[in-house]
Amino acid sequence: MTATNDDADRALAAHVSGVLRHIWDPIGMRTEGPRDAYDRYIPGIVALLRGRSAYETAIVEHLIRIENLEMRLSARARVMSTSTRAARALLGLREACLEAPHTLVAQIISRDGLHCIWIFRRSDGLHSYRHALFRSENDENGEYSWWADAGEGRPGLFSTATAAEAEARAMIGWLRTRDG
Numbered sequence: 001m002t003a004t005n006d007d008a009d010r011a012l013a014a015h016v017s018g019v020l021r022h023i024w025d026p027i028g029m030r031t032e033g034p035r036d037a038y039d040r041y042i043p044g045i046v047a048l049l050r051g052r053s054a055y056e057t058a059i060v061e062h063l064i065r066i067e068n069l070e071m072r073l074s075a076r077a078r079v080m081s082t083s084t085r086a087a088r089a090l091l092g093l094r095e096a097c098l099e100a101p102h103t104l105v106a107q108i109i110s111r112d113g114l115h116c117i118w119i120f121r122r123s124d125g126l127h128s129y130r131h132a133l134f135r136s137e138n139d140e141n142g143e144y145s146w147w148a149d150a151g152e153g154r155p156g157l158f159s160t161a162t163a164a165e166a167e168a169r170a171m172i173g174w175l176r177t178r179d180g
Contacts, residue, residue, distance in 0.1 A: 008097065009046055009050070011097055011104065012046050012049065012050075012093060012094070012097040013042050013043075013046050015093045015097060015104060015107065016042050016045050016046060016049075016090065016093060017035075017038070017039065017042055019086055019089045019090055019093065019107075020038035020041065020042070020045075020086070021035070021037070021038060023082070023085055023086045023089050023109070024038070024063060024082055024083065024085075024086035025038075025082070026063075026067045026071065026073055026082065026083075027071070027073070041066055041070075044062070045059075045062070045090065048062060049090060049091075049093065049094040050094075052094070055091070055136070055143060055144045055145045055146075056084070056087050056088060056091060056136055056143075056145040057143055057145075059086075059087035059090055059091065060083045060084055060087045063083040063086060063087060064083050067083075084113060085109065085111070085112075085113035088109065088113035088114075088116075088134050088145075089107065089109045089113070089116070091134075091145060091146070091147065092107055092109060092116045092118070092132065092134075092147055093107060095118075095132070095146070095147045096118045096120075096130075103120040103121050103122060103123075104118060104119075104120055104121075105119045105120060105121050105127065105161045106118070106119045106161060106165065107119075108165070108168075108175065110174050113134060114133060114134045115131070115132070115133060115134070115150070115172075115174050116131070116132045116133075116134070116147060117129055117130070117131050117132075117165075117168050117172065117175065118130045118132070119161050119164045119165055119168070121161065122157070126157040126158065126159065127157065127158045127159070127160060127161050127163065127164040128155070128156065128157055128158065128164060129164045129165070129167065129168045130149070131149075131150040131168065131172055132147035132148060132149060132150055133147070133148050133149075133150045134146075134147060134148075135147070135148045150172075
């Protein structure tokens with residue numbers, strides 16, 4: 001079966017929902033509130049990510065605009081750091097989902113938002129992981145950001161996503177400290 005843009009958008013939307021609920025979460029619901037509390041914002045975020053021209057700053061501004069204008073939340077110190085980490089996680093999803101929309105199983109992002117692990121399921125049913133570092137630049141052409149290969153970890157194939165994550169946690173320092 002060939003993947004379509006609709007399939008890719010559905011896969012991306014499912015992962016975006018997790019980022020909004022567990023990383024961004026401006027009203028502090030975590031797992032206590034309704035699972036669909038932030039779902040109304042998913043289509044706009046998926047469209048922003050599909051455009052591939054939005055970088056960290058634009059996504060942070062979009063999240064803060066939702067907080068201020070749609071949710072009517074007051075400005076708080078934690079808003080920027082939570083929005084920044086969420087924006088970086090969303091950029092990671094764009095990188096992972098839009099390249100191979102049906103294979104991303106999980107994303108683990110460090111607390112500082114500078115390291116990311118993606119766990120993929122391959123078409124043969126085996127799993128692998130990839131470690132990436134967040135990079136950004138400002139130059140005469142503007143600001144842009146991306147996830148670059150960290151060159152850490154051991155390539156391999158694992159029978160389950162849990163086994164791939166366990167190997168990543170054993171091999172990569174920031175994951176060993178339970179930062180992710």
